[in-house]
Amino acid sequence: MATMQEWLERLEKDGSLKIIEEPCDVDLEIAHIAYVEVKRSPSRVLLFKRPVNKRLGIEYDMPVVMNMFANFEVTRKIFGKEPDDIAGEIEELLHMRPPEGLMAKLSMLPKLFALKNVFPKRQKGRGLCQQIIKSASEVDLDELPILKTWPEDGGPFITMGQVYTKSLDGKMQNLGMYRLQQYDKKRLGMHWQIHKDASHFFDQYKEAGVKMPVSVAIGGDPLYIWCGQAPLPYGMFELMLYGFVRGEPAKLVKSITNDIWIPEDADIVIEGEVDPNEMEIEGPFGDHTGYYTLKEPYPVMHVSAITMKENPIYQATVVGKPPLEDKFMGWGTERIFLPLLKTTAPDLIDYHMPENGVFHNLILAKMQTHYKGHAKQFMHAFWGVGQMSFVKHALFVGENSPELTKYEAITEHILNRISPERLLITEGIVDALDHSSPEALVGGKLGVDATGQEVADSVESLLNDNELLNAMRAIDSNVAGLKQYFTHTKNPICIVTYDKKRSVKELFEDVAALHSHLKILIAVDAQKNTLDNPYMIVWRVTNNIDALRDIRKKPFIMVDATDKNELDGYEREWPGDVLCDKDVLDSLKSRKVIDIDDEFIERFGLL
Numbered sequence: 001m002a003t004m005q006e007w008l009e010r011l012e013k014d015g016s017l018k019i020i021e022e023p024c025d026v027d028l029e030i031a032h033i034a035y036v037e038v039k040r041s042p043s044r045v046l047l048f049k050r051p052v053n054k055r056l057g058i059e060y061d062m063p064v065v066m067n068m069f070a071n072f073e074v075t076r077k078i079f080g081k082e083p084d085d086i087a088g089e090i091e092e093l094l095h096m097r098p099p100e101g102l103m104a105k106l107s108m109l110p111k112l113f114a115l116k117n118v119f120p121k122r123q124k125g126r127g128l129c130q131q132i133i134k135s136a137s138e139v140d141l142d143e144l145p146i147l148k149t150w151p152e153d154g155g156p157f158i159t160m161g162q163v164y165t166k167s168l169d170g171k172m173q174n175l176g177m178y179r180l181q182q183y184d185k186k187r188l189g190m191h192w193q194i195h196k197d198a199s200h201f202f203d204q205y206k207e208a209g210v211k212m213p214v215s216v217a218i219g220g221d222p223l224y225i226w227c228g229q230a231p232l233p234y235g236m237f238e239l240m241l242y243g244f245v246r247g248e249p250a251k252l253v254k255s256i257t258n259d260i261w262i263p264e265d266a267d268i269v270i271e272g273e274v275d276p277n278e279m280e281i282e283g284p285f286g287d288h289t290g291y292y293t294l295k296e297p298y299p300v301m302h303v304s305a306i307t308m309k310e311n312p313i314y315q316a317t318v319v320g321k322p323p324l325e326d327k328f329m330g331w332g333t334e335r336i337f338l339p340l341l342k343t344t345a346p347d348l349i350d351y352h353m354p355e356n357g358v359f360h361n362l363i364l365a366k367m368q369t370h371y372k373g374h375a376k377q378f379m380h381a382f383w384g385v386g387q388m389s390f391v392k393h394a395l396f397v398g399e400n401s402p403e404l405t406k407y408e409a410i411t412e413h414i415l416n417r418i419s420p421e422r423l424l425i426t427e428g429i430v431d432a433l434d435h436s437s438p439e440a441l442v443g444g445k446l447g448v449d450a451t452g453q454e455v456a457d458s459v460e461s462l463l464n465d466n467e468l469l470n471a472m473r474a475i476d477s478n479v480a481g482l483k484q485y486f487t488h489t490k491n492p493i494c495i496v497t498y499d500k501k502r503s504v505k506e507l508f509e510d511v512a513a514l515h516s517h518l519k520i521l522i523a524v525d526a527q528k529n530t531l532d533n534p535y536m537i538v539w540r541v542t543n544n545i546d547a548l549r550d551i552r553k554k555p556f557i558m559v560d561a562t563d564k565n566e567l568d569g570y571e572r573e574w575p576g577d578v579l580c581d582k583d584v585l586d587s588l589k590s591r592k593v594i595d596i597d598d599e600f601i602e603r604f605g606l607l
């Protein structure tokens, strides 16, 4: 176990840390710098030595660390081992059988002893995180370098807070990573979404009419924050996973003003309570989908104390369009949770969530099929398991398919096996952040069964892009551009940019006449998309569609990935893209804090 300071020293030694001495503003600047950095390869951990808040006239004496999970190598170091090896250890435990014979029993002992590390240790007295104590009357959240990460954000947000809570009866503890909006000097908005464990606890306190104690830790061992986002089942304390991975138990101390236990080596702890009868508008917030999450009421925490280590470091992240720091956190989660997923889907060989599918929007899964409908059975299994049930689009391939991370090869493989009959479109729960479904929390799901043989039919008559564009424009002059991908497969993908003046459903009705030239047609808005940027097109399409409303199967597969509005009968507010502030980028460029060109800006949709 090492403190945040010790981690940063190690990272500096091996060249993974970049120290920024230039004063940078907590209002957008720090977040923009980190956002740009994490899109480079390999990106580095950033330590801002002199954060300032020009608006409030503050020069903080607390550095800010960003991109702690800067790349695969740093993430491996934080785990202390290869995530696949941790998965292997979990798999072994899951398959442990009662030993036969003395030798077998003895050989099991080390594994059983190691398990004692999973239980956090409660220590007496004060911890490192309590070297400095600010009582309720002294509490001033403005003293922390809390970042405003995006121009349209509703305020500053704590983006890497470890939120510790307990159930009303005190039997269950939870660590969740939820963002917290700073409302003023003493109050925070608690963005635990309805499906999350702290929200379930909150419901218990609400029903009992009792205030809920909460402590939010920042910093300490970076593995804590990874555990906070790990999708463990309800009732399992995430710090048990910490002990399992680290090989030593988390050491906890009691908060000063409530009875929540927190890691003794955290850099900062914000203690307080939530009145279940008080809700306040939270957001907007530029989120990890690359869109803003809009304003919604969330519970409020009243801060009763802030405790700190001497010389604390404030840890934060920025989310937005991929790739982001959460790509590396998510990679660890994906690998480590494979054996657990296999317990509900035993013939699953592997799965992968491409970063531009922002996790829940796209999952690829490889499996052994033993009977007709097997892939469909797994789709339903996925859509019914914990946070996996947020997955919107699940593509299944058979055991002889290419590696799931070889995107060209796997796409080709899938396109040769796709047909309208092999698509399953259904309904289920969706992530609270999903904006595309007609109503919040429930929406369409697409499952693709590409586990079978190649399909027989290909496009009857393949046209080149110009010919096809002309044919489309003859039908609807608002088709602005067109590009076909994977024309050598059975199902070429044709993307059109559309200047939407009528519903795309009507466009699809009309272009159905071009069935001999098309197998898969996808429409995106002309104003916001670049046809030769497939990375961002995948991001856009998987974000923007609700399979039930937006996919048509006949006479060929058509997908409406445009923004929805009244033309589509969409009644919610459609959120805007997360975009950087041009003046801030220009200022950072002129101060030589970042070095990016127009191609970079275009590639990642920064402006």
Ligand SMILES: Cc1cc2nc3c(=O)[nH]c(=O)nc-3n(C[C@H](O)[C@H](O)[C@H](O)COP(=O)(O)O)c2cc1C
Binding pocket: 159, 174, 175, 176, 177, 178, 179, 180, 191, 192, 193, 195, 196, 197, 198, 228, 229, 230, 231, 232, 288, 317, 319, 326, 329, 387
């Ligand atoms: C960078 C980042 C930010 C997150 N922000 C939130 C958030 O604001 N609200 C939320 O409910 N989940 C958020 N999550 C997801 C949760 O951390 C994740 O679902 C976790 O498993 C929740 O823990 P729980 O099941 O104990 O509630 C975030 C994840 C990451 C990686």
